Amino acid sequence: MSKVVKIVALVAIAAAIVVFAAPIAGAIAGLGAGIASSAAIAAVTSAVIGVGLSIGLSAVSSLFRKAPSLSNSLADRLSASINPTAPRKIVFGKTAAGNDLRFYEFYGKKKDRYAQVIALASHRLNAVNSFYTEEELTWSNGSLLLHGDGITSIRAVTEGKAGQGFALASGSYWNASATFTGCAYLAIDWKFDSKAWPSGIPSKLTTLVEGCPVYDPRLDSTNGGSGPHRITDQSTWEYRRDGIELGRNPALCLLTYVIGWKINGKAMWGMGIPSNRINFDNFRTYANVCEERVLLQTGATTQRYYCDGIFSTSDSHESVISAVTAAMGSCKFTDVGGLYGMVGGYDDTLGPKQNFNADDLVGGTGAPAPYSWVPAGPSRETYNIARGRFADPSQQFQLADWGAIETDPLPDGIDRTLSLDFGCVSSAEQCQRIAKQFLMREAKTPGFFSATFGPRAFAVQVGSLVSLSLPAQGWNRKLFRVQEQKEVHDMLYQMTLREESSEVYAWDREEKPLPSTIRPPGYDASMTVSVEGLSATSTAYTGVGG
Structure with a gap:
């Protein structure tokens, strides 16, 4: 903690009481006759000021750096599942939809037909574009392209509506009154045919869609x-x-x-x-x-x-x-x-700012105002490399490596890697550009400033840009962004600020080549490997009889 600078005033702050006399006097009314003493005033005011001064590094990740979690739905959609309690799916953008089997029936005289209803989303979809069995594009925009000997029909419904139902399979169960209201789904009629499906009907099914309509x-x-x-x-x-x-x-x-x-x-x-x-x-x-x-x-x-x-x-x-x-x-x-x-998320550093100085910090004449300045976090929590995974469209939306981004070496010379998985980004280049923001914020804006500010802090809110002039630190309008704000008393605001810089957002043209895809080809029993590069040699051995 040698880098942590803390200045806490423990003396009377009579000048501050002149400005904030009414609210603070009310807070300390219970002190009786001692209320007029500067020591009592200082003690109570220090208690008010001290709220939140020890926030320290626990607030570091609350505004900017976060490790987004991946929804289990990313993996669940890669194979059809029979789970009556599977949660409803929500699909945004262009991606692979849900794969929850909600109805199935074996039918036909020989029970050689099989019907499925697969729930794609619990809302209207803009479009159902294509359907894959294993790795093969089987159906697209209403047309069956492959496996005509193993699939009778595929019907895509972007939103189930009353009065628009239809019979499926025998019609005894899924009939015209079965509408799956409000949900998007696929109705598939399969044939059990050993030639069409030598290994059985595939379980790896992928449906590519254009997701939920949005409000603008x-x-x-x-x-x-x-x-x-x-x-x-x-x-x-x-x-x-x-x-x-x-x-x-x-x-x-x-x-x-x-x-x-x-x-x-x-x-x-x-x-x-x-x-x-x-x-x-x-x-x-x-x-x-x-x-x-x-x-x-x-x-x-x-x-x-x-x-x-x-x-x-x-x-x-x-x-x-x-x-x-x-x-x-x-x-x-x-x-x-x-x-x-x-x-956050874009460069607005040239926008309007609220300018603060030492007079805005609650303190007294002749005494330093209390504040906490943490120029950088612990070394173990700083990173210069970022890598992670994303749902790769070229690999049927399986999780794949989006590459790696590196910044300048850390002061201690030890490389540390930040893991960033992006479940909502389908472009490796976009993942890299975003990761650069995270690393640049670590490198360029690691400092946190915490103090109690006077009434002028009412003009800002979380996310606002502010500048701070503080001679004790040598700052002349140093740029910060409000990370946390809390009114601890009438018109007294405890705020945590984080350094800000336009360099954090200078990430265009950052794309790097993707790592090689290590994926063995499928097994082909008819494949042979020709023998090459052999040579013949001979060696003579003399037996015991000469």
């Missing part, structure tokens, strides 16, 4: 935008508009999850937050940020952030939020003043 406040003329979207009418929500895939925009995916999804008027998934608790201006800003074009190594451009992921109703809100915000770099979901929004 930019397109709602009743909510500060311009267009037909309505927050209370899911039928107006869209996946694609004017060539832009709104359903792959992480900010809009998160907003849709915050609002929640209903079937027949009943909440099915999401947080169900009322509209008066959502900062729609904030989500509009982030939706625009996600759609900005950035450069690639090739000189082409791509959208800054995409979201392609799958979750289930068994995943916690925290897990879903963490995964989606991780697709927007060092972004964090916040609840500030009762309004949900986001901070």
Whole structure:
């Protein structure tokens, strides 16, 4: 802790009491006759100021660095499963959907037919694009391409609706009244044929879809935008508009999850937050940020952030939020003043700032104001290498390595690796660019400043940019971002600030080649290997008889 500088005033702070006389006097009214003494005032005020000064390194990861968890649904969807209690699936963006077997029936005179209903998502899908058996593209856009001798039909339903049911198999069980209301599903009719399926009907089935339509406040003329979207009418929500895939925009995916999804008027998934608790201006800003074009190594451009992921109703809100915000770099979901929004994730360091100086710290004339300054965390919690996994579209959305990003060596010369798995990112290049933000924040902005601020701190909130001039540290408008804020008394705010720098967001053109895919080919019994490179030699041995 040699790098930790702590200055705590233990003397009277009469000057501060002049400014904050009313609230503090009320707090110490119980001290009786001693209330007028500067020592008593100092003692109580120090107690107020001390709230949160020991936050220290426990707050380091609460705003910016986070290790997003991976939903179990990423693995569950790789093979069809018969689980009556499987949780409902939520699909955002362009990815592989759920694979939950909800109905099956053996039928036919010889019981040589087999029907399945596979649940893809517990909401409307924009499209069901293709279906794979094992590694083979079998069905696409309504047409059966392979295995006509083993599959009678495949029917894709993007949203089950009353009055639109159909009979399947014998029709005795799944009939026209079975609509799977509000859910997307596949109905498959298989043939048991040893020639078509020598190893039996495959269990590895993959369905590629365009996921949930999302609500976009930019397109709602009743909510500060311009267009037909309505927050209370899911039928107006869209996946694609004017060539832009709104359903792959992480900010809009998160907003849709915050609002929640209903079937027949009943909440099915999401947080169900009322509209008066959502900062729609904030989500509009982030939706625009996600759609900005950035450069690639090739000189082409791509959208800054995409979201392609799958979750289930068994995943916690925290897990879903963490995964989606991780697709927007060092972004964090916040609840500030009762309004949900986001901070971080893009370079806004040239934007407006609240300027603070030593006079804003609660302290006394002639005595240093109390504060805590931690220039850097423990060495074991700093990293210069990042690597991890993502759901790779080229490998049927199995988890694969997205590569590695390195920054300058650490001061102690020991390389430390940060593991970052991105369940909602389907581009290795985007994973690398986001990982660069995490590492650059570690390298360029490791410092935390904690103190109790006066009334002017009312003008800022979590995520706000501030500058701080503090002669004792040699700072002249040093740039910070508000990490935590708590009103500890009337107009007295305990705040933790973290260093900020535009260098954190300078990550364009960071892509590196992917690691080699180590994947043996499938076994082929007819394959032979020709013998090559042999040579013949002879050696004479003399026997015992000469």
